[in-house]
Every structure is written in C-alpha cells, then in structure tokens.
Amino acid sequence: MAGLLIAIAAIGIGLFANILAPHDYAAVDVTQRFLPPSLGHPFGTDEFGRDLLSRVIFGARTSLIVALSSTLVGATLGVVLGVTAGYFGRASDEAIMRLMDIMLAFPSIVLGIALATVLGPSISNLALIIGFIQIPAFARVARSSTLVVKAQEYVVAARTLGQSNAGIMIRHVVPNILGPLVVLASLTVPGAIVTEAALSFLGLGVQPPTPSWGNLVFDGTRFIYSYPLLVALPGIVLSIAVLGFNLLGDGLRDVLDPRSRR
Amino acid sequence: MDYAMCWTLEVGGDYRHSQASRRMLSGVTPAYQGTPRHSVLRVENLSVDFIRGGLGLHAVRQLSYEIGVGEAVALVGESGSGKTVSALAVLRLLPSRTARVSATSIDFDGNDLTRLADSELRKLRGYRVSMVFQDPLSSLNPLMTIGQQISEVLTTHLGLSDSQAAVRTQQLLDMVGIAGHSRRMRSYPHEFSGGMRQRVMIAMALACRPALLIADEPTTALDVTVQAQIMELLANLRKEFGMAVLLITHDIGIVAGFADRTLVMYSGRLVESGPTENVLAHPRHPYTLGLLRSIPRVDRNRRGELPSIRGMPPNPYDAIPGCAFAPRCAWAIPQCHVSSPALEAVGTDWAAACWVKPNEAV
Amino acid sequence: MLPVSEEKAPVRAPLLEVRNLTVRFPLRAPVFARGRHQITAVDGVSFSIHRGEVFALVGESGSGKTSLARAIVWVRRPDGGSVLFNGVDLATLNGKQLRMSRRGFQMVFQDPYSSLDPHQTIGRILSEPLRVHRVSNVRSRVYELLTLVGLEPAFAARFPHEFSGGQLQRVGIARALALKPALLVCDEPVSALDVSIRAQVINLLIRLQRELGLSYLLIAHDLGIVRQIADVTAVMYLGKIVEIGTNDNVFNHSGHPYTVALMSAVPVPNVTVERNRKRIILVGEIPSPGVTITGCRFHTRCWLRTRLGDPEICTSVEPPLEGRVDHSIACHFTGEVMR
Numbered sequence: 001m002a003g004l005l006i007a008i009a010a011i012g013i014g015l016f017a018n019i020l021a022p023h024d025y026a027a028v029d030v031t032q033r034f035l036p037p038s039l040g041h042p043f044g045t046d047e048f049g050r051d052l053l054s055r056v057i058f059g060a061r062t063s064l065i066v067a068l069s070s071t072l073v074g075a076t077l078g079v080v081l082g083v084t085a086g087y088f089g090r091a092s093d094e095a096i097m098r099l100m101d102i103m104l105a106f107p108s109i110v111l112g113i114a115l116a117t118v119l120g121p122s123i124s125n126l127a128l129i130i131g132f133i134q135i136p137a138f139a140r141v142a143r144s145s146t147l148v149v150k151a152q153e154y155v156v157a158a159r160t161l162g163q164s165n166a167g168i169m170i171r172h173v174v175p176n177i178l179g180p181l182v183v184l185a186s187l188t189v190p191g192a193i194v195t196e197a198a199l200s201f202l203g204l205g206v207q208p209p210t211p212s213w214g215n216l217v218f219d220g221t222r223f224i225y226s227y228p229l230l231v232a233l234p235g236i237v238l239s240i241a242v243l244g245f246n247l248l249g250d251g252l253r254d255v256l257d258p259r260s261r262r
Numbered sequence: 263m264d265y266a267m268c269w270t271l272e273v274g275g276d277y278r279h280s281q282a283s284r285r286m287l288s289g290v291t292p293a294y295q296g297t298p299r300h301s302v303l304r305v306e307n308l309s310v311d312f313i314r315g316g317l318g319l320h321a322v323r324q325l326s327y328e329i330g331v332g333e334a335v336a337l338v339g340e341s342g343s344g345k346t347v348s349a350l351a352v353l354r355l356l357p358s359r360t361a362r363v364s365a366t367s368i369d370f371d372g373n374d375l376t377r378l379a380d381s382e383l384r385k386l387r388g389y390r391v392s393m394v395f396q397d398p399l400s401s402l403n404p405l406m407t408i409g410q411q412i413s414e415v416l417t418t419h420l421g422l423s424d425s426q427a428a429v430r431t432q433q434l435l436d437m438v439g440i441a442g443h444s445r446r447m448r449s450y451p452h453e454f455s456g457g458m459r460q461r462v463m464i465a466m467a468l469a470c471r472p473a474l475l476i477a478d479e480p481t482t483a484l485d486v487t488v489q490a491q492i493m494e495l496l497a498n499l500r501k502e503f504g505m506a507v508l509l510i511t512h513d514i515g516i517v518a519g520f521a522d523r524t525l526v527m528y529s530g531r532l533v534e535s536g537p538t539e540n541v542l543a544h545p546r547h548p549y550t551l552g553l554l555r556s557i558p559r560v561d562r563n564r565r566g567e568l569p570s571i572r573g574m575p576p577n578p579y580d581a582i583p584g585c586a587f588a589p590r591c592a593w594a595i596p597q598c599h600v601s602s603p604a605l606e607a608v609g610t611d612w613a614a615a616c617w618v619k620p621n622e623a624v
Numbered sequence: 625m626l627p628v629s630e631e632k633a634p635v636r637a638p639l640l641e642v643r644n645l646t647v648r649f650p651l652r653a654p655v656f657a658r659g660r661h662q663i664t665a666v667d668g669v670s671f672s673i674h675r676g677e678v679f680a681l682v683g684e685s686g687s688g689k690t691s692l693a694r695a696i697v698w699v700r701r702p703d704g705g706s707v708l709f710n711g712v713d714l715a716t717l718n719g720k721q722l723r724m725s726r727r728g729f730q731m732v733f734q735d736p737y738s739s740l741d742p743h744q745t746i747g748r749i750l751s752e753p754l755r756v757h758r759v760s761n762v763r764s765r766v767y768e769l770l771t772l773v774g775l776e777p778a779f780a781a782r783f784p785h786e787f788s789g790g791q792l793q794r795v796g797i798a799r800a801l802a803l804k805p806a807l808l809v810c811d812e813p814v815s816a817l818d819v820s821i822r823a824q825v826i827n828l829l830i831r832l833q834r835e836l837g838l839s840y841l842l843i844a845h846d847l848g849i850v851r852q853i854a855d856v857t858a859v860m861y862l863g864k865i866v867e868i869g870t871n872d873n874v875f876n877h878s879g880h881p882y883t884v885a886l887m888s889a890v891p892v893p894n895v896t897v898e899r900n901r902k903r904i905i906l907v908g909e910i911p912s913p914g915v916t917i918t919g920c921r922f923h924t925r926c927w928l929r930t931r932l933g934d935p936e937i938c939t940s941v942e943p944p945l946e947g948r949v950d951h952s953i954a955c956h957f958t959g960e961v962m963r
Contacts, residue, residue, distance in 0.1 A: 153739035157799065159699045160731045161753040162723040171752070175743040340818040455909050485684035486845060487906045490889035494905055512819055515891035518898040539895040549820075556823035558848035560890040561897055563876070565852065567830050570823035574788055590820075624894075 003251050006244025007186075014061040023051035025058040026209045034227050043233050047223060055211040056234050060241070062212035066127050066205075067192035071185050073131025078138020079181060083169055085139065086146030097143065100136040108133045109198055116204035126205050130192050141184050145177035152176075187249035190242035197238065213238040302473050302506045303329040303352070303391075306366040310344070310351045313360055319578045321347045321361075323530045329474065329506045334497075336509045336521035336538065342578055344530040345510050349476050353391065354383055371473050389419050392467035396479035398459035402451040408462050409447030415469045434465040438495060457488035464495065471503055478510045493520055514553060518542055523611070526550050529576050529586035532605060536612030544623050546614035548591045554624045585616070593618045637711040638672035639839050640696070640729070640807055645669045646704030647691045651914060663913040665691040667863035668705065673839050673856075675806065680842040680854035680871075682886070686910045688863040689843045693811050696841065697731050698722065709807075727757060730800035734812035736792035740784045746770075746795055747780030753802040769798040773828060790821035794828065801832070809841045814849065826853065847890045851875050859883045862913060862921045869951030879953035879961050881928040918942075920956065928957060 013020060023041075032049035035041055043052035085096035103111070112129055119125040149155065149172070158168045197214030199205035206212040208219070213234055220230035310322040322344040329335045339345040350356050351363045352375065368375040371390050375383065395401050403411060412434060413427040422430060431447060438461040440446050451459055460480060467475055477496065481489035497520055500507050509521055517524050517538055525535040526547065534547035545551045552571040558564070573590040576582055585591070588598040597617050605613040646668055651661035665688040673679040683689045695702040698714050707714045709728055717725055730753075733739035740749055750766045759765065767777040773794040784792055793813065800808055813829065814822040830853055833840060844850050850857055851871065858868040859880065867880040878884045885904045892898055906925045911917065919939040923929055929938045937956050945954040955961065 153733045153735060154741040156694070156699055157731065157733060157739050157796075158752065160697045160726065160729075161756055161799075161803070162726040163752065163756050167756070171744075172741050176741070340820060457909050485910070486847075486889045487684060487885060488909055490891075490903070490905050491907075493891075513891070514819070515893045518893050518895050519891060542893050542895055553820055554893055556820065557893060558823075558826070558846075558852035559892060560847045560851055560875075560887055561892050561901075563851075563872075567827045568823040568852065570827055571820045572824070574790060574821065575818065 001251065003244050003247025003249070006240060007248045010060060010241045010244060011064060013057055014064040017058045017061045021051075021054035021057045023054045025050060025054040025211055027051070034223075037229070044229055046219070046230055052216075052230065052233060055216060056213070056237055059211040059213045059216050059234065060237075062123065062206055062210060063193050063196055063214065063238075063241075066123060066130065066196045066212070067189050069127040070130035070192045070196075071134065071188050073128060074134025074188065075138050075181065075185050077131070078135045079142045079174070079177075081135065082139035082142025083146050083173055083177070086143040087150055087165065087169055087173060093143070096139065100139050103133075104136045108195065112195060112199055113202065113204060116199055121204050121207055123206060123210075126196060126199060129199075130195050133195065134188055134192070137188065138181065138184060141180055142177060145180050146173055149173050149176045183249055183253040186245055186252050190245040193238065193242055193245075213241075300331050301328045301369070302331045302333075302371055303508070304367070304369040305348075305352060306368070308348060308351060308363070308365040308368065310347050310356065311362040313362065317579055320530055321578065322351065325527075325530075325532055327525055327532065327535065329508055331473070332500070332504045332506055333523065334500060334507045334509065334521045336511060336517035336524045337527065338511055338514050338517060338524060339527035340512055340575060342529070342575055343527040345512075345527050346478055348527075349393075349478065349508065349510055353387060353393070353476075354380075388415065388467075388472075389470045390472050391474045391476065392470070392472045394460070394463045394467050394475065394477045394480050396482045398456065398463045398483075399451060401463060402459060404451055407448050407450055408454070412447075412462070412466050412469060415466050419470050430469070431465075434469060435462075437468070437499070438462070438465045439491075440465075455488075456484050457491060460484065460492055461495070464492075464499070468499060468503065468505075472505060474506045474508065475500075476508045476510065479512065480509070481516065482512070489516070496520070514542070515557065526553075529582075530578065531586065531602075531615065533587065533616070534614045535605070536609065536614075540609060540612055542624070544621075546608045546612075546619045546621070547587075547616045548593045548618070548620055549587045550614075551620060551622060551624065552590075552592070593620050637708075639675050639677075639710065640841070641672040641708040641711075642692075642696060642705070643670050643708065644705035645692065645695055645702050645707065647688070647695050647700065648703045649691075661914075664863055665913055666695065666702075669860075669863070669865055670705075671858055671865065671868060673807065673841060675839055676833075676837050678833060678840045678842060678853055678855045680844060680850040680857045681860060682844060682847060682850055682857060683860035684845055684886075684910055686862070686913060687860040688913070689860050690811060692860075693731070693809050693841070693843050697729060697809050698726075723757070727803040728805050729807040729809065730803060730805040732793075732796050732800050732808055732810040732813045735816050736789055736796050737784070737816075739796055740792055740799075742784055745781055745783055746787075749784075749795065750780070750799055750802060753799060757803060759803075765802070769802055770795075772801065772832070773798045788821075789817050790825060793817060793825050797825075797828065797832070801836070804836075805838070807839045807841065809843070811843045812845070813842070815844070815846065822849075829853070847875075847887060859886065862910065862917070864921060864954065865945055866922065866954045867952070868945070869947075869953075873951040877951070877962065879947070879951065879958040880922075880955050881926050881961055882922050884961060885925075885927060920954075922955075928955075928960060932957060932960060 027050060029049035032045050033047055035045040037044045041051050041053065043056060046052055046055070081096050085093040111133055115129045115132065116125070119129065155168060155172055158172055193213065196205055196212060197217060200212050200214030201218040206215050208215065216234035217231055217238065220234065223230050306326050308322055308325040312319040312321055325348050337345045347356065352368055354375065356363060365376055370386070373386065409431055412431045413424070416422045416427040416430050417424065435446060440458065440461055454462065480496070481492050484492060493516060496507065509517065511517065521538045523536065524538045524541045526533050526541065526549065528549050534541060534545060534550045541550060542554065545554060555569045556571055558568060571590055576586055584599040585602055588594045591598065595618060603615045603617045605615045607613050608619060645666055646664065647666040648662045648664050651663055669692060681689050681692065694700045696707055698707065709725055712725065714722065714725065747766050750769055751762045754762045754765055766780055770777050770779055775791060775794055810829065814825050817825060826849060832838060842850065842854060854871050856869070857871050857874040858865045859874065859882065860866070861882050867874060867878065867883045874883065878887060885906045888902060888904045892901070904927050906927065908925050911924060917924065919941055920943050923938045926938065929935065943954045943956045945952045947953050
C-alpha cells in the first residue's frame with residue numbers, strides 16, 4: 001500500500017511538474033547561489049542560483065519518463081522473445097535464450113556505457129538503452145511462464161479448434177502470463193531509475209540543463225563538502241521513489257501470485 | 263507402550279488384537295447405538311467449521327461413528343462431503359487457525375483425544391494410529407532413500423538400533439510385496455512407480471503395528487489393475503495384523519470387497535451407515551440409492567442413459583434449512599425442505615437419515 | 625469395424641481411419657545421443673470409426689491412449705502411419721485445408737479446469753472456434769450451444785472459476801460442438817468429475833450422440849462406462865491394441881488375458897457379486913515404454929502364461945492382432961482364455 005502511494009505520488013509529481021514547481025527549473029540567478037532552505041526555496045538553490053525543489057520536481061519527470069518507457073521497451077521486446085522461445089521451443093528456444101545469456105554476461109552498466117557512447121546521450125536513446133538491458137530479465141520470466149501455460153489443455157484445445165500459433169500466443173498465452181510480468185515490471189522501474197542516474201552521473205545520460213535525479217546527484221557531488229544538501233535532498237527523494245516501486249512490486253506479487261495468497 | 267510390546271507383537275504373532283477381532287467378526291454384531299461394542303475409535307458429535315474471510319463453512323456436522331477392533335469401515339462421499347476433514351479432525355491434524363473442531367468425545371484406544379495433550383497425541387500418531395494418503399509421492403521425502411525413510415519411523419517411534427531397523431525394514435518390504443530389498447532400500451521415491459510408492463507408504467504406516475489404519479483414497483491415483491493389488495494387500499494385512507481400517511473413498515465400488523461396514527456422507531453429514539452388504543444392495547437413503555444406480559457397471563449388459571442424480575452438491579457456505587439432499591432428491595416430501603432428519607435405525611446396526619427412507623433395491 | 629454399416633453402404637469410406645499410427649518420444653538424454661533413445665508410446669495402431677459409431681479405446685496409464693488421441697486430432701504429428709478423415713490423409717493437407725478439416729473432428733478434454741482458459745468468459749471461450757472459422761451470428765450460436773448442453777445462456781458472461789467441474793465439462797463439450805463436427809474425441813471426459821455428476825455428463829454425451837448423429841472416439845480407463853455406451857471397444861496395452869471388437873464380443877467373450885484381468889479388476893458395488901467373481905490380480909505394473917520387451921508385450925504380467933507353464937512362444941514371438949472383422953485378439957493362446 002505504501003509502495004502504491006509513493007509510486008502514484010512520484011508519477012503525479014512528474015506529470016504535474018509545471019504546476020507543482022514553484023520556479024522555472026532553468027532560471028539562473030547568480031545572486032541567489034547556495035541559498036539554504038527557506039520559504040521561497042524549500043530545498044535551497046544550487047551553484048547557479050536555480051531552485052533545487054523545482055529541479056527535483058522536473059527531475060522526477062525526466063527520470064520517470066526514462067524509467068517507464070525503458071521498462072515498456074524492455075518488457076515488450078522481452079515478452080515477444082520469451083514467449084516465442086517458450087512456445088516454439090527447440091531451435092528457436094536455444095537461439096533466443098543463448099542470446100539472452102550473452103547479453104546477461106555483460107554487466108549491465110558496462111553494456112549501458114558502451115551503447116550510450118555509440119548512440120550518444122539523449123533522453124530517447126537513454127530509454128532505448130536501459131530498455132535493451134532489461135530484455136533478458138523479461139524474456140526469461142516470459143519464457144518460463146509460457147512453458148507452464150503451454151502445457152495447459154486450453155492451449156491444446158485452441159489448436160484443435162484451428163487457432164493459429166500467433167492467435168494462441170496473443171489470446172491465451174500472453175493474458176495468462178501477465179501477472180508475473182507486471183510484478184517484474186514494477187520491480188524493474190527502480191532499477192531503471194538507478195541505471196539512468198548512474199549513466200547521467202557518468203555524463204552519458206540526461207544532459208544539462210535538463211534535470212534528472214541522476215544528474216542532480218552528480219552535479220551535487222562537486223559541492224559535497226561545501227554544500228552537502230545539493231546531494232542529500234535529490235538523493236533522499238530518489239531513494240524514496242526506488243523504495244516505493246520496490247514495495248509496489250512486492251505488493252503486486254502478493255496480490256497476483258495465487259501461491260502467496262492466504 | 264514402549265517398543266518391546268510392539269516388537270513382541272511383531273515376532274510372536276498377532277495375538278491380542280486379532281483374537282479380539284476374530285471374536286468381533288464371528289460374533290453377533292451389536293445393535294446400532296445399543297450395547298457398547300469393543301471399539302478402537304468412537305467419535306461422538308464431531309463438528310468442523312472453517313472460518314474463511316468472515317464466512318463460516320460447516321464442513322462436518324454432528325458426526326458420530328464407531329470402528330470396532332479389527333473392523334474395516336468405509337467412509338464414502340464426494341469431494342466436499344467432509345469425509346477427509348472428519349478424519350483429520352479426529353487426529354487433530356487440521357490447522358487450528360482456520361478450523362473450529364468440536365466433539366462430545368473422541369475415544370481412541372482408551373484415550374479421549376479431545377482432552378489429550380498435543381505431545382501425547384503426537385506419540386499416538388504413527389504408532390497406534392497411522393495414515394496412508396492418496397498421493398504417496400508428496401508424502402515421501404524426495405531426498406531420502408526408501409530404506410532411510412522406513413528406518414526413521416522405526417528408530418524414532420520404537421527406538422530400534424540402526425541394524426535392528428534395517429532387518430525390520432526388510433521384513434516390512436517383504437510384507438508389502440516389494441522384492442529385491444537391498445536395491446529397493448537404496449532407491450529414491452521418484453524411481454518407484456505409483457503402486458510401489460503406495461506399498462512403501464503402507465509399510466511405513468504398519469511399521470509399529472497400529473490398532474487403526476486410516477487410508478485416505480489410497481488407490482485413487484492408481485490404475486485399476488494396481489488398485490486391485492493394493493486393495494488385496496490392505497485386506498490381507500488387515501487380517502494378518504488384526505488392525506482396524508478406516509477406508510476413505512469417493513468410489514463406492516471398492517468398498518464391496520473390503521469393508522464390513524459402510525458410512526455414507528453427504529454435505530458434512532452422515533446420511534447412511536450399516537453393513538456394507540445391506541447398504542450396497544438395498545440402501546435406505548435416496549442419495550446412496552441414486553449414487554449406486556448411476557454407476558455404470560462392468561458386470562451388466564445395460565445400454566443407453568443412466569439413472570442419474572439431478573443437480574449439484576450444495577455449496578458448503580449455504581445454510582440449507584432441511585435435508586441437504588432434498589433439492590436433488592426424487593423422493594423429497596415437503597417436510598424434507600423444512601427440517602433435517604436424524605439418523606434412525608432401519609435394521610440391525612443399520613441407520614439412515616431420511617424422512618422417507620425409500621425401500622427399493624439398487 | 626462394424627459389419628452392419630458395411631452391409632448398408634459397402635462403398636462408403638469410414639469417417640476416421642487410422643493406419644499403422646506410431647508416436648515416439650525422445651528420452652531425456654545427452655545432446656549428442658539424441659535421436660537414439662526413444663520410447664514408442666503408440667506402436668503401429670490401426671482401426672476405423674464409422675459415422676454414428678461410438679468407438680472406445682481402453683487402457684491404463686502408459687498404454688499410449690492419450691498420445692494416440694493427440695495424434696488423431698493432429699496436434700502432434702505422428703512419427704509413422706496416417707490418419708484419414710473422410711478418406712483424406714491429414715498429412716497431405718496444407719495449413720488452410722487442415723483448418724477446414726478440423727471443423728469435422730473436435731476434442732473434449734479430461735480436466736475441465738485446465739482445458740478452459742481462466743482469463744476468458746464462457747462466452748469468449750465458446751466464440752473462439754466460431755471466430756477462427758469466421759462463422760456468423762456468433763452471439764446467438766453461443767446461446768444455442770449453452771442451451772444444447774443444458775446450461776443457461778446467461779452463463780456466457782461469467783468466468784470459469786464461478787462454475788463447478790460438471791458445468792465446466794458441459795462448456796468443454798459445447799466448445800467442441802461449436803463447429804458442428806462429425807467426430808468427437810473424448811479423452812476421459814468424466815474421470816475428473818464427482819461421482820454423482822458423472823452420470824449426468826455421460827447421459828449428455830449419449831443424448832448428443834443420438835440427436836446430432838455424432839461419432840465418438842471415447843478414451844477411458846473406466847470399463848463400466850465403456851460397456852454402457854460403446855459400440856466397438858479396443859483394449860490397448862503398451863502402445864498396441866491387444867483386443868478389438870464389438871462391445872458384446874469384447875465384454876462377454878473376452879479373448880485376451882489382459883482384457884480378462886482388467887475386467888476382473890474393476891470393482892463392482894455389490895458384495896455378493898464381488899464375493900462370487902473370479903478375480904485375477906495381475907502382478908507388477910505396466911512396464912515403462914522405454915524397456916524393450918521381446919515376444920508378447922503382456923508376457924511379463926500374464927496370468928495365462930504362468931498357468932500354461934511359460935510357453936516359449938510368448939517370450940519370442942509377438943502375437944499379431946488377428947481374428948474376425950468383429951473381434952480380433954493378439955494372443956497366442958486365445959482359445960485358452962475363453963475356457
């Protein structure tokens with residue numbers, strides 16, 4: 001429940017960033033640098049005199065756009081590959097799953113850095129890259145769930161009715177494996193936020209002046225000794241959001257998985 | 263109550279219980295609810311309710327029955343009739359969080375199980391009373407060999423040494439018809455077929471020569487030819503050991519060749535109980551009659567549609583004012599929908615819970 | 625199979641003809657050894673089913689009856705032999721033709737809980753075959769189907785978990801009937817149901833067969849049901865038919881020791897009958913299909929072989945399925961069985 005509230009709050013903040021933010025996130029005012037939190041600037045200001053709260057609020061929008069769209073990319077491609085592998089089995093299964101193993105062999109951050117270097121930094125590229133990294137996880141879950149569903153007699157029944165393979169996959173397999181995938185997706189979102197933060201931190205992600213939770217933390221580290229609030233405040237918000245999505249994932253698992261139901 | 267007694271019984275033969283049972287079987291059967299029979303289990307007014315999400319489910323209502331020493335009793339009912347739940351309740355094996363069990367008394371082998379401490383009851387289970395379940399694979403530990411699992415029962419319950427247990431395990435495997443001991447004892451459950459696993463379960467259940475064996479659908483997962491083997495094995499072992507058997511089954515077919523008495527349950531209540539011969543040939547409860555008539559029989563040249571019972575068993579959450587079978591009953595009279603009939607004697611040791619008690623042969 | 629139908633229409637091809645059908649499964653083995661280790665689940669089975677006939681296939685688990693059914697409805701391609709429906713070999717059809725042909729033969733499954741998609745309403749489940757085959761008036765046809773199997777049309781809006789096993793099996797039967805097939809393959813259609821519900825579903829199948837002129841391939845282990853409704857019965861053991869014939873012949877003049885043992889193993893709910901019956905209790909269980917058995921495949925458990933003093937021929941020569949058109953038996957000593 002707490003997870004759901006936090007997740008909804010985070011998405012709401014991202015959606016209504018322009019209404020909620022008290023200031024323009026890019027408005028530079030050199031006379032107002034490093035202000036401590038006050039009524040006008042609840043989170044204070046940064047090294048260019050920009051309102052930190054507004055930057056955190058708009059950062060939510062960037063980070064969540066990247067996290068959610070990358071999860072959508074990863075889930076879609078992963079499910080297509082996983083269901084294909086699980087449903088057809090044999091050679092296609094071997095080929096797809098070995099490919100996934102190869103992708104998993106690289107640490108995701110290394111893979112991300114390599115791809116980001118090639119594609120160049122932009123929000124849409126970032127979403128594609130992080131989505132790409134997530135494919136194997138979705139493919140594996142989709143494949144193993146498909147194997148279970150495939151053995152059910154209603155799949156055999158659909159075949160005796162003359163339903164095509166594509167029809168069976170869309171009408172019977174996907175709806176029946178959605179539960180575990182939704183859980184996985186909600187557990188993937190925090191990972192994507194962190195990866196986005198890491199890539200932005202390395203300068204390969206969201207480019208200034210656009211704020212994201214990742215580059216806010218990165219920029220703040222330069223002043224970690226002189227003005228630690230610049231790291232701490234976005235960091236805390238990021239942690240709460242990650243925690244929220246993790247809790248949401250656990251909650252969804254309990255709701256959707258009949259085995260964990262009391 | 264120590265291993266010595268069990269051991270002497272095993273070596274010296276089945277004197278005490280089998281003599282009693284022989285008396286029971288040859289002697290005149292006591293009248294229903296008349297003179298107290300020499301019973302191994304006597305259940306009085308057992309009720310079980312399950313509490314789920316604020317809803318109360320009456321799984322067993324006011325069940326009373328008795329099993330004589332060495333007697334084979336069949337408890338017949340469909341899924342949801344309460345047959346398994348009632349047996350688990352007797353041995354206090356239901357989860358105490360969701361199940362509310364009440365009974366006037368449950369007398370087993372001289373112990374009142376309603377008052378017995380948990381630790382005392384645990385000593386009885388597997389020792390004086392043991393169970394065999396439908397699915398032997400899930401009742402066996404997949405990581406232990408068959409030999410280890412049988413020996414474990416012997417060493418924990420009877421305090422045998424490892425070498426004594428090994429010898430006894432071989433005897434037990436012999437007894438249940440598993441040949442080639444040394445290899446078999448080192449096998450794991452998955453290497454056995456369903457019938458073989460059930461034999462292992464029976465060997466474990468009989469390891470301490472219990473006074474009562476509760477067999478819950480022991481042959482449901484097996485093929486007919488294997489079912490015939492297991493039922494024959496159970497019948498032979500019962501005679502040899504002089505133990506009582508409570509056979510829980512949905513298949514009224516298998517009771518004919520096995521049980522002395524048959525109890526029929528419907529929707530949590532006992533609807534008929536009596537000598538198997540009478541209950542199967544000339545049942546006095548419409549449910550028993552309908553059930554028997556609806557079974558296609560391999561020994562008859564009968565073609566076409568079967569006389570079937572209409573409708574479905576009631577939802578256990580629904581409160582039915584009268585007889586639970588009335589909505590499906592072809593004999594129902596207005597009274598049946600209003601008040602629930604109690605068990606009434608219809609013959610020697612034979613009773614039916616019905617206002618009408620139709621008098622027709624199957 | 626039935627001589628009667630041949631008298632009436634000698635030229636008419638059977639509705640379903642199975643010729644020398646073989647189904648194999650690879651055994652789990654290391655990659656390099658694959659293909660060498662196989663088990664033969666169905667080993668050269670032949671029979672035919674005529675229009676309006678109820679053909680029963682009896683066998684225990686491991687006899688290959690379910691593999692055979694799956695090969696006949698062409699969800700698993702057989703490894704040998706052919707399936708002819710209305711005289712057309714299914715192997716020769718392309719995707720579109722096969723789909724058309726499927727309208728003629730449909731299947732009813734054993735477990736109504738697993739054979740209906742839990743995420744779809746009853747209406748959606750019943751409309752699937754209609755949509756796949758582009759049948760018009762889907763809604764009214766769904767209502768018609770529900771009524772046909774004795775359910776209320778209002779059930780169309782509900783989900784499978786709201787129903788009992790017996791009701792779900794009726795839905796399964798309705799789905800199989802949606803395309804107006806000539807043949808229903810029923811794989812253990814009532815064995816998952818409660819005893820008091822079984823007779824209702826059996827009666828429904830009998831009524832539908834009569835009213836719609838259907839043919840059934842009934843796969844069952846319950847000999848009582850087979851005796852009640854089948855016209856022709858085939859007994860399978862380890863992938864082969866060991867006895868086949870009209871119901872009267874198979875049940876009243878059983879000629880294979882396995883058939884005799886199977887019948888004697890079926891319990892009868894009557895104490896007097898049970899006491900006076902000749903009981904044959906087989907030793908052991910059906911061998912794993914991976915094990916190679918020379919000679920008669922039943923010899924390891926055969927009571928007759930023991931009684932005859934282990935004749936050598938039983939372990940060396942596999943008996944062929946032979947006899948008359950209305951009764952064939954695969955046993956070297958079938959004359960001894962009858963005695």
